[in-house]
Amino acid sequence: MWLLVVGLAAIALKYFEVGFVAGLDWWIVLLPFPAAALWWAFADWSGYTARRAMERDDARREDRLERQRDALGLSTRRGGSRRKP
Template sequence: MWFLLLGLLGVGLKYFEVGPVAGWSWWLVLSPFALALAWWAWADSSGYTKRKVMEREARRKQVRIDRQRANMGLPNRDGQRTRR
């Protein structure tokens, strides 16, 4: 995502001829897009993306379980009783 934002910023600065970016080669300005493509290809092929999604879902599930246990007056996963 950062490579994509950096690429968009570079293209905008190059197009509007702002600062030193105006003198840079288009290859240099467009290189963050190639890096973003390489990152996404690696993340998908290595399972990084899927692993992050699973971790996020597990955190959301645990928060929901803890909230329900607290509402019932049962101890949470740390063994502490909490009641709202």
């Protein structure tokens, strides 16, 4: 995602001729976009994306279970609730 932001910022700087980016060739300015495509292809191929999604789902499930335990007064944690006020 950050490669897209860098690419969009570089395009804006090149278009408005700001700073050293104004003197760069367009192919250099547009380079973050194929780099982002390569990163996404690698992340999908390596399973990184699926792992991150599973970790996010697991954390969401654990938070939900902990909230339900707290609501029932069955909290297994010492020191009270996990949620921040």
